[in-house]
Amino acid sequence: MGIFQMTKTVLRNLAGGPATRQYPAVPARSCSLTRGHIVFDPSSCRSCSLCVKRCPCEAIRLDKEAKVWEIDRMRCIACGDCVEGCPFGSLTMEQSYHPPVTEHVVERYTITYVKPERPAKKPAEESTKEEGVGESA
């Protein structure tokens, strides 16, 4: 008959310990694809502003003249579109989630990339840039 159907499962669960983990004392489960938060590398950014164009929620701002790159973590939805679109690998997706904050702060980075002055490298760079721009259009 249909009574005590759950007994076996209940006994197994009693012996098996909790199914959840004590986050944040124990880190959350993540895998190689987990979209946690965006990390910016100011030393390789060439201010092409593709990330700004691709961002669907206008979380990224770039001031080309002042060489300032900003991200608003409260707007960012960690979709990873900017990471896919960055032709220079300046943006990466980290697996850990961004810690909660109590104040609305826009993270600001000063771009430290300096264009190399070796003339031999110049044409190669330009061609990669053009390719990147072509993809976005």
Added chain:
Amino acid sequence: MPERIIVPFGPQHPVLPEPIHIDLVLEDENVVDAIPSIGYIHRGLEQLVQKREYTEYVYVAERICGICSFIHALCYCQGVEHIMKIEVPDRARYLRTIWSEYSRIHSHLLWLGLFADGMGFENLFMRSWQLRESVLDVLEDTTGGRVIQGSCKVGGVRRDIGQEKLDEIHRSLDLFDQQCRGLGDVFLNDDTVKYRLKGLGVISKDEAYDLGAAGPTARGSGVAMDHRETGYAAYGDLGFKPVVETTGDCYARCAVRVKEVYASIDLIRRAIEEMPEGPIDVKVKGTPDGEYFSRAEQPRGEVIHYLKGDGSKHLARARIRTPTLANIPPLVKMLPGIQLADVPIVVLSIDPCIGCMER
């Protein structure tokens, strides 16, 4: 004749995860009429289509609902692809099917848990959600997001699943199937559940059809309507038969969902076995110009995205008809004649997703 009183049900109620308000007209303990009112969490997402580019709106479409997120994105992408005459690669169609079915399983397990909680069967609630966690783990491993997958895009999908991972999922399905059947057995055969659900909130086949019921609410009454039969994504290749029950009560709607979980596991298994090789997306050029009614089967029923493009990079109009909205008239029909204490269970039995409904 007893005096009639009106008892407000919701918008804040222990069984409701989201706000809907129903005025229940009672005679003693019996419901004689129900007047629903909606509009608590309208967000204006349809209007947003004019401000976001058509490729960016996928993210918005995905956030209409936290449970059927992938299928909303899929339905939207299908619509835009049809307008722009884009042929999606086979592998992308199969991947979309796998993720859709995983979304369906996780939605049904979530609902089964909530339903058990509504009945007061706490152990069953926790067991359902424990199983759901393993589905979310697979979704995270393959897409990077537990609930918001972000994997569908106009022209295909953004991520591929490697053969190794596919084999791993295929192997894990056997154990998962066994666990789900153990859980489903309780829902279908346990006396406590049967006493609580049988003969409650009955709606006949004709009434369900006339009132435009969708999804498990319609199929629980014997209306064999499932949009997957039309063969969008890879359902046409895999072949699909809708799960139908005939009694039209809460137990039938519960049984449809339990059996749909089994059917989804079977679909995923076959999709992995028949997965074709090849690219996962095509390059999208141009802008949508034209209109289309895109339809897909969500866990709760059929969703319709009406999309209209005017040749610019923003769509001119998006109109979304979600299954919960279609299921409100049948709900109003189910409520009269039952007791006040049964109202939470009957309201839950249509699986109301108010976030979807009000967009």
